[in-house]
Amino acid sequence: MTPAELSEALHAVLTAAVADGVVPLPADAVPASVTVERPRSREHGDWATNVAMQVAKKAGKAPREVAEALAARLREVEGVAAVEVAGPGFLNITVDTAAAGALARVVVEAGEAYGRTDALAGERINLEFVSANPTGPIHIGGVRWAAVGDSLARLLEATGAQVTREYYFNDHGAQIDRFARSLLARARGQEAPEDGYGGQYIADIAAQVIAHRTAEGQPDPTTLPDDEAQEVFRAVGVDLMFTEIKAKLHDFRVDFDVYFHEDSLHESGAVERAVARLREMGHIFEDAGATWLRTTDFGDDKDRVIIKSDGNAAYIAGDLAYYLDKRERGFDRAIIMLGADHHGYIGRMMAMCAAFGDTPWTNLEILIGQLVNLVKDGQPVRMSKRAGTVVTIDDLVDAVGVDAARYSLARSSVDSMIDLDLDLLATATNENPVFYVQYAHARTVNVARNAADLGVRREDGFDPSLLDHPTESALLAQIGELGRVVTQAAELREPHRVARYLEELAGAYHKWYDQRRVTPFGDEQVTDVHRTRLWLNDATRQVLANGLGLLGVSAPERM
Known part of the structure; x- marks a missing residue:
């Protein structure tokens, strides 16, 4: 049952x-x-x-x-x-024992579908995460959102929601100008501007811009007048940087359905349309030559300038247009994942949602992630050799691999700051949580392999009443929890619940393995006891594989 x-x-x-x-x-x-x-x-x-x-x-x-x-x-x-x-x-x-044990067969026959539910069926969700500025490699905070965001998307899909993974490409504003000036300065052998970007990657991108242009038969951009040169380094440099970001994310098993360009909001007139919509609804007023949104009517601590007195759009203007665009594309919910330094955005963003006539925390959700610290040899890892100022996705993956990186970043609540021990995550011991779970999966495969060699076949018999040992009852209990855990993790936006569940399941399996044999011993004949235990072994393998898949982590067959 x-x-x-x-x-x-x-x-x-x-x-x-x-x-x-x-x-x-x-x-x-x-x-x-x-x-x-x-x-x-x-x-x-x-x-x-x-x-x-x-x-x-x-x-x-x-x-x-x-x-x-x-x-x-x-x-x-x-x-x-x-x-x-x-x-x-x-x-x-x-x-009763037979009713409990019957779950093993249910799981095996359901396969990859086991644990999936329809709890969120019919919901269209736009999930925006990472969205790192194309001015440098993805830092460790963005890597955490890559692991958590992609896992959350998988969970939402597993509960029936239609999910669009979206990356907000910040290609509009002062940070892009600083990036272009930094590239140009490095290409000319000069120091980066005081407010610019440093690190070896700036030199690498600058060299690629020059190589790209000369390969096309264009003049060396460093020889152009400053304004023209800066525009070349801006256009080509941003494209090269973003191409690298997408490639690194893909290697991290994270791909997006939509890459939305911030610049398009300003070029398409979306900002003006959003302001006009809010004006029609009576939430816009003019003061001191600027255009304001009356967000205090919706719980914000102060009203917000959306068009400055010089005629330029304030940053929140892009947020207005972007949110409205998502809703007009038919999404029921917009979930946005932001870094630890964005707590101050929540009030104004929820006020914006309400101003459009929507329900805060229903049509718009904001998740705030806390910081990640890397520790090696007992000491904090302070910076990347390549980026110069921050720890990047390459630093983490090079140290522990994609599986350990994704699992370790997804197994803690985003509300908590985490310290990742790189030495621990690189070890093949039970103290390493990802190894502990993956090893359990590899062990189930090895048990099935040995069973096949000794003639134990599931198809020849299944008697769930034979699964009467306390370790079998405990293991079945854990197996039966997957659907509830998946639903709860999706509804609460907490992928770490899946990781912690898998560790409990792995523990229950290892205890069962130590006390019950699937294969006959010595001259012992194959019986329904062995065959039924093989069903339980294979059900565990399926649940481990399904759970790891929800976290974007591989389920190895040998370790």
Whole structure:
């Protein structure tokens, strides 16, 4: 019996009790679904639910009275071995061994689909993440968003949402001018401007710009007048830098559906259209020669200038146009991932959302990620040799590889600052969490390989009642949690829940492996015990592979 099947059985029992008048609940007050969870202690059964406490008040009965009524009916459901009422009205449920063990076959036959749900079916979500300025390599904060953002996109898709991964290409504004001046200065053998960019990558890009132009038969851009030279280095340099960024992200298993150019908002008139829309809605006013958005009406701490007195658009003007563009493209939700230095943006962005008539934190969500520190030999890694000022994606991948980098960045809540121990992540020990999980997967494959060599075939028998050892009950319990974990991680925007779940699953598998054999020993004959355990082994392999896939991490067959 899967958790979903037990949930459906509980819902049917509650519906029947309402229909019979045993639980006098209005029909429209019956919850659409009943949640079941693992109790903290296995002594309290396999599953627990607080549905009786949820509906008791509307039913006009004490929670324990409702729980007793539901328990009596639930005990009659096939596959349920025992139901106990505990505390103020919890239902603790134990399923029989065969019903619990049947999950192994369900998982194997479902394959890659196991764990996927339709919890967010019908939602169109625009997920914007990384969006690093094309003025240098992706720093470690952006790498964290690459790992977390792509994992979140996979989770949202696994729960039925239609997701568009979007990269906001900041190619408009002062930082691009500083980048171009820095390239030109380095190409001419000069020091970078005081407000410019340093690092070896500037010299590399500058050299590539010159090589690119001369290969096209164009003159060396360093010989051009300053304005013309700067424009060449801006256009070609930004393109080269962004091409490199996309290549590095692709190698990190992160690809985007849309690369949206900030400059297009200003060139297409999108900014003017957004301002006009807000003006029609009565949220725009003029003062001191500037155009303002009255964001204080929507909870912001002060009103915001959107068109400055010199006629130039303020930065928030681009945000207005960009948000409106996303909504006009048909997205129900726009989720934006921002760095730790963007906390001050939240109030104005939510006010902007409300000004357009939308619901903050529903149509617009903002996730703020905290800092990442790298540690090697017990000391913090301060900067990149290539970038000169920050640790980059190359530094991390070169040190530990893509799998360890992605997993370690996704396994902690984005609300928390994390320290990544590069020495630990490069080791093949159980203390390294990604190795621990990947090794469990490789072990399941090796067990299946050895079983095949000794003639143990799943197809020849399956008796779930034989999965009666405590380690098997614990392993099945973990396997049954995948769908709930995936749904919860997607709804809460917390991919780290999947990583922590996989570590618990790996632990349960290793304990089972130590105590139960899949293959016959010595002259022992192959029986249904071996075959049924192989089903459980292969179900674990499938869940580990599915979970790792949601994090963009490989599931190796040998280690």
